[in-house]
Amino acid sequence: MTIAGYIVLMVAAIPGIYYLLAIYSSAHYFRVARRENPPNTDFFPPISCLKPIRGLDDDAYENYASFCRQDYPDYEILFCVDGDDPALPVLEKLIADFPERKIRLLYGSGRDAINDKVGRLVRLVSEAQNELLVITDGDIRVGPDYLRAVAHPFRDPKVGGATTLYVSTEETTLVQELQSVGMISDFFAGILVAWQLDGIKFMFGQSIVTKREHIAGFGGYEAIENRPADDLNVGRLVAAQGYEVKLLPYRVKTVADFQGLKDLFYKRVRWMTVMRLMRAKGHFGLIFTWGLVWALIAVAIHPSRPIVIGYLGSYVVLRVVLTWLIGIHGMRQPGMWPKMLLVPLWDAMAFLIWILSFGRKTIRWRGFEYYLRDGILVPVDPAKSHGPR
DSSP: OOHHHHHHHHHHTHHHHHHHHHHHHHHHHHHHHHHHOOOOSSOOOOEEEEEEOOSOOTTHHHHHHHHHTOOOSSEEEEEEEOTTOTTHHHHHHHHHHOTTSEEEEEEOOOSOOSSHHHHHHHHHHHHOOSSEEEEOOTTEEOOTTHHHHHHGGGGSTTEEEEEEEEEESOOOSHHHHHHHHHIIIIIHHHHHHHHHHHOBOOOBTTBEEEEHHHHHHTTOGGGGTTSSOHHHHHHHHHHTTTOEEEEEEEEEEEOOOOSSHHHHHHHHHHHHHHHHHHOHHHHHHGGGGOHHHHHHHHHHHSOOHHHIIIIIIHHHHHHHHHHIIIIIIISOOTTHHHHGGGHHHHHHHHHHHHHHHTTOOSEEETTEEEEEETTEEEESSGGGSOOOO
């Protein structure tokens, strides 16, 4: 074998090192997070739950109702919705069914924002009565102890933000199972490595928890209403003020917002394109995390039994251990073992999506094409971009 071949084999071993780091990081995270986040029995600051709503998600009533069933003494729920939105009748039923809850409807954002969700959050934050804010999407479902769990870390004044893990509601299709195993085995693996190496400086849109003063500290949601990835931006901007952002082991549930493989594929391509445009070096660095691809390259250049066992065998073992550690041990998800068979399929699809993301110069957002310049969405055709909300 040539020197070039040996170099390729050395590079092909790097994903194995990444997987080992991810395994260590995951084990360390769940041990530390569970110790630091016991059940909250004595810290209940008033909370405002903010929900920007556009369109009717599947199981919307149950998602909204889960916030009305909180075992928490003092909180309000604010929805920002348009007057003709299909979700409005569901919200009106919610108010009728839970008269004991403080629920308010705000109609429209009154803003001209490319990121409509963030435009709604501008108004929601301004109308909220409490300092501690819990921001969640409309497709999120939580347990009755959710507010207790997310309030807990704010007893420490050094904490300025918190976010939670999330899992899918019960999967009904193979595509949903594929998405679920991909999040557990791939996405959260990377997140926990980031936690280990540099701490958490981002949040997930499924659960953004912070204080009004910290939002004001970066100029309010007005400062990011024409940017994508508001959750990533809020986490960064809170951390930039010198506060800690906590990743909590609590799991919220999210309802799938895609109908099939094509929808999932395009959604992931858009997300990966945003990540490439926002974090170019980190995005390119993912080249060293594609274990399946590098194992196949190693076997192709030197098809021998030791190479097959050493590279493909190690890939399978490390991926199974990592998926078990995060999905079963850490996030306590049922039915994970059969889904292990989907991990290589996800890895192959995720690699293809990563490759395709380099060919995209624009982002399709709410049906329109945008460039991303200095983190800001700029319409490709200003005449056909967003309009008043």
